[in-house]
Structure formats: C-alpha cells, structure tokens
Amino acid sequence: MxxxxxxxxxxVHYYGDIALENVSFSMNEGNIIGVVGPNGxxxxxxxxxxxxxxxxxxxxxxxxxxxNELRKNIAYVPQRSTIDWDFPILVEDAVLMGRYMHIPWYKxxxxxxxxxxxxxxxxxxxxxxxxxxxxxxxxxxxxxVFIARALAQDADLFFLDEPFVGxxxxxxxxxVNLLKQLREQGKTIFVIHHDLxxxxxxxxxxxxxxxxxxxxxPVKEIFNPQILKQAYGGxxxxxxxxxxxxxxxx
Amino acid sequence: MIxxxxxxxxxxxxxxYLQNALITAVLVGLIxxxxxxxxxxxxxxxxxxxxxxxxxxxxxxxxMVGASMFIGAFITGVLTALAIGFISRNSRIKDxxxxxxxxxxxxxLGIVVMTSLRGTSVDLMHYLFGNVLAVSFTNFxxxxxxxxxxxxxxxxxxxxxxxxxxxxTMAQAAGLPVKRIHYLFMLLLSLVTVASLQTVGxxxxxxxxxxxxxxxxxLTDRFPVMLGLSAAFGVSSAVIGLFFSVVYDVAxxxxxxxxxxxxxxxxxxxxxxxxxxxxxxxxxxxxxxxA
Numbered sequence: 001m002x003x004x005x006x007x008x009x010x011x012v013h014y015y016g017d018i019a020l021e022n023v024s025f026s027m028n029e030g031n032i033i034g035v036v037g038p039n040g041x042x043x044x045x046x047x048x049x050x051x052x053x054x055x056x057x058x059x060x061x062x063x064x065x066x067x068n069e070l071r072k073n074i075a076y077v078p079q080r081s082t083i084d085w086d087f088p089i090l091v092e093d094a095v096l097m098g099r100y101m102h103i104p105w106y107k108x109x110x111x112x113x114x115x116x117x118x119x120x121x122x123x124x125x126x127x128x129x130x131x132x133x134x135x136x137x138x139x140x141x142x143x144x145v146f147i148a149r150a151l152a153q154d155a156d157l158f159f160l161d162e163p164f165v166g167x168x169x170x171x172x173x174x175x176v177n178l179l180k181q182l183r184e185q186g187k188t189i190f191v192i193h194h195d196l197x198x199x200x201x202x203x204x205x206x207x208x209x210x211x212x213x214x215x216x217x218p219v220k221e222i223f224n225p226q227i228l229k230q231a232y233g234g235x236x237x238x239x240x241x242x243x244x245x246x247x248x249x250x
Numbered sequence: 251m252i253x254x255x256x257x258x259x260x261x262x263x264x265x266x267y268l269q270n271a272l273i274t275a276v277l278v279g280l281i282x283x284x285x286x287x288x289x290x291x292x293x294x295x296x297x298x299x300x301x302x303x304x305x306x307x308x309x310x311x312x313x314m315v316g317a318s319m320f321i322g323a324f325i326t327g328v329l330t331a332l333a334i335g336f337i338s339r340n341s342r343i344k345d346x347x348x349x350x351x352x353x354x355x356x357x358x359l360g361i362v363v364m365t366s367l368r369g370t371s372v373d374l375m376h377y378l379f380g381n382v383l384a385v386s387f388t389n390f391x392x393x394x395x396x397x398x399x400x401x402x403x404x405x406x407x408x409x410x411x412x413x414x415x416x417x418x419t420m421a422q423a424a425g426l427p428v429k430r431i432h433y434l435f436m437l438l439l440s441l442v443t444v445a446s447l448q449t450v451g452x453x454x455x456x457x458x459x460x461x462x463x464x465x466x467x468x469l470t471d472r473f474p475v476m477l478g479l480s481a482a483f484g485v486s487s488a489v490i491g492l493f494f495s496v497v498y499d500v501a502x503x504x505x506x507x508x509x510x511x512x513x514x515x516x517x518x519x520x521x522x523x524x525x526x527x528x529x530x531x532x533x534x535x536x537x538x539x540x541a
Contacts, residue, residue, distance in 0.1 A: 051423045071425030078419050087291060087416055088473050097416070100409050101424040133471035
C-alpha cells in the first residue's frame, strides 16, 4: 500500500509555548484516521501543520510531495463553530465553493462545476435544501453541506475538524457511511475527534496525541487502556475486560 | 415636489459642473456599495472608518505642497493600514484598539497641521464634510479612473475575495494567497475612500461604506444580490442626496448619507424576512429554525 502521509520530527511552537513536540508517523492510503487526545493536545495544530497553515519544524510529506504542490487535491472541512452562519449564501452556492480551486480566475463557473456540486448535495441527502440560506439548517444539515463541498472538490485526501460535534444521529450516520464509501474508493480521511465512545467503529487507524505522539497505528492496537491512560492521564476512566472495554472520558 | 424635480433637471442640463457632480456622486455610491458588502461580512467596519479618517494629514500635506490630494491621501491611508497591522502583530494590543490608536492619531495630526495654516481652511473643510459641487474637473477624471480600477478588480478577483471572506481557513488550505488578498482588499478600500472624500467627506465616508451594504444584507440571502442591491442603494442615495442638496441648498455629503440612512431604517423595520416587524409577527408561530 502507498503511503499517504509521512511525518518526521514535527514540532510546532506558538510564541514559545510547545503545541506539538517531535511527532513522527506514517499513514497508508485508503484509511479513515482518527486523531484523538485531550483538550489542548494539539489535534488542530497537527491538522494545520499537515495543511501547511502554521510554521513547523520537521518534515511533512503527502503522497511523497510537499503540501503546496497538491492543495487542489486536499479537501478541508472546518469546525462548524468557525463559520459565520448569517453569511448571505445559499446551500448550493456554498457547495459550489468546493469547485473554486479548479476554476481559473478568469473563467466563470461552468455547467460541469454546478453539476458536480449538485451531485455532492445528493450524496449527503441535502438536495431539497439547495435554495436555503445556510443558517436555516440544523447543525447536522450544516455539517452535511460542508461535507458536500469537500466532495465536490474531487480530492484524494480529506481533513475534517470535529465533524460529529453537536449533530443529530441521522446526519452522523449519513456522514459515517459516506466516509466509508470514500475509503472504498481509496481516499484517505483524517478526522479530528473528541468523543472516545465510537472510536472503534469509526476509524481504521488512530493517532493518539497529547503534545507528543502517544500512539499511532491500527485502532485495535492503539485503543487500549494503557495508551489511553498515557494520553488522558487521570481524566479518562477505562473499564475493560477481555471482550469489552468501556471508556468514560471527556 | 414635482416643481423641484423639474427645477433640478433643468439645472442639471444647464450646468456641466452639476453633471460632473452627479456622475461623481453616482460612481462613489456604486463603488462604496460594492466594497461595503465585503467590509460588512469581513467585520471591518471600524477599519473603514479608520482609513477614511487617516487620510486627512495626507490631504493637508498635499494641499501645502500643491500636489494632488489623491496621492497624499492614498499614501497616508495605506501607511495607516500597515501601521495598524504592525502594532497588532508586534504587541499584545488587539486589532480594534490598534485601529483606534492609529486613526485618531492621524486625524489629530491632520487637524493640527490644518489649523496651523491660515486662510485656507475653507477648501480643506470640503474634504472634512464633503462638497461634491466643488469637485474640480481633474478630480472628476481621477474619480472615474479609480472607480474603474475598483470595479474591474472586484470582478476579476470575485471568487478569491468571496471565499476568503466566507471561510478563510478553507481558502488558505485550498492554496489561495489569503494575506495578499487581504492587502489587495485594503488597497481597494483606500482607493474607494480617497475617491469618496470630496463627495461625502472624510467624516462620513464610513456611512457610505457600511449603510448601503447593511441595508442590502437585511434584504437577501445571496451575496451577488447583496452586491447589486447595495450598489443600487448607494447610487440612489447619491442621486436623492444631491437633489436635496441642490434644491434646498444643504450640505451634499450629509444629505447623501441621510438618504442612505433612510433606506436602512425602512429595511430594518419592513424587510420581508429579516425586518423587525416580520420577526415580531413570526415569533409566536414557533421556532422553525431549531429543526
């Protein structure tokens, strides 16, 4: 299998404070990768460093290249709380933005682009909302619209920042199924995740962070009491037997 | 009223200075309306106010050395924008405080230098409060050129401007030069401010930048429509304001601004979806938003 992401000795400092220190890992193509860890563990910082949005020391290569050479190929879904939901934009126009990086600046949006946006909306089951202003939707619907924007981009690598926060069960199911479909198509999906309860069913690979890398690899290997305790300290209670493990965490 | 309108049209046909004034005011209304939409959505209203006040020393210095006021105004506008960025990046002072410090300092500098010059303050007053009827032919031509540059830039960079306004992180992740787009926008803002100086005056420019856009914002859920409506409100305010200014002999800048404010008040109360009264009427019906 090809390597999607290779990270060597990645460190990020914000004004002298350490956000991430000496993180190294590599991930294969065609996986759903969960990034978990307590608050302030550097999950968002890691994603920003991978996307080349913050200064870092160390090496990051994506598909064997530097991130600047394949930006069109990387779709990013922001945390819902960072968006101005009063912005005067309809669902269909927000999804069309996923096509912007493919349209040369001197050209108008083509029919092909609008069709791609339309198809992406259907994939997330939001086609009947296309004329709604984005703020009129529920949290889960908003998240699905932003996933549709990422789909419209035809990317091979997806970065999702806390996509399951504050959304309904139905939307969560639609999104999880979509991510699994994308994986079947050989796409790689990076998900920052907060809640430990569904880690085992959602992800193939796990990155456990707490400023340093606590563990990286298949979920089965990483998601165990020792590593969780290392990452969360006393803040997560793990009750486990041979067959089952219950995690009570933040 | 009809008599006054006829009178206004009569004068308009007879006096070329009035035609120039009308075209200038309409163009200023148009470009302020367009740039204003981006200002509102980028949360930069205070920045608009800052740039407009900060051009005063540039205007005064240009006046002293006999250069075109556009050049001086433009230079001090851009310098102020850069200084604001410099302060907020290199200290713990936040953006809005940095803006407050810089623009009042620049404005005060302008006032001090202006009051030190004897016997010239009438002309400079035109820049403070605006007098579109006193626009010289050269300035008229320069305003036309600035208007053209601003409109063409917005058309060319429409998508990058829109995406970086709506979702800056995604724009950055997609490889858009977000910082350069920001500077381009600040440059356009400075140009618009400079072009508006003589029409509405330094003190009131911010009204033309914000009010038409805010009015449009209350009336639509689509950005392109907002741009169109905002430009239309800017232009109508310019025409209505100029009419009152000529017919009743009142200050042109202030009457243009009042016309824009009137549109806003109407939209605030009566807008079909966002209006105050419609929201009152809808309230008992329930919370359809929380689906």
